Amino acid sequence: MATDVINTDTLAHIVDAISTNLGIAAKQIFDVFVGAQPIIGILNIASLLLVILVTYWAWRISRKAIIAFIVDDSGDYISKDDQFCAVCIQIIVVVIIFCISWAIVGAVVEPSIMKITCPEYAAMKEIIGLVSP
Secondary structure: OOOOOOOHHHHHHHHHHHHHHHOOOHHHHHHHHHHHHHHHHHHHHHHHHHHHHHHHHHHHHHHHHHHHHHEOOOOOEOOHHHHHHHHHHHHHHHHHHHHHHHHHHHHHHHHHHHHHHOHHHHHHHHHHHHHOO
């Protein structure tokens, strides 16, 4: 679990067990994890920019759809309450789109790209996930 705290001795024991099973030195595991950090950072920034772009598109599309729905033939809002409701609905739609797209990017896109760009990191991360308590 994310709330479990692994102390240094337990972590060293896990890394030693993994390195022994994989037939590599424990330092190589550390080097792989350190080498993967720039890739993870770039992916996080790119993912955030992608989610912001998707959210912006959702904002524009929802704005056009809602305005078309509550504007009369002359181009004026039917009432001030409708204008307020339009803004509220638009904000709710955009927040939902942001959360869904962030979850999809975090759960599917980032791990997939990590498996392609740094397969050693992905393999060790999965092994540690299986070994750790």
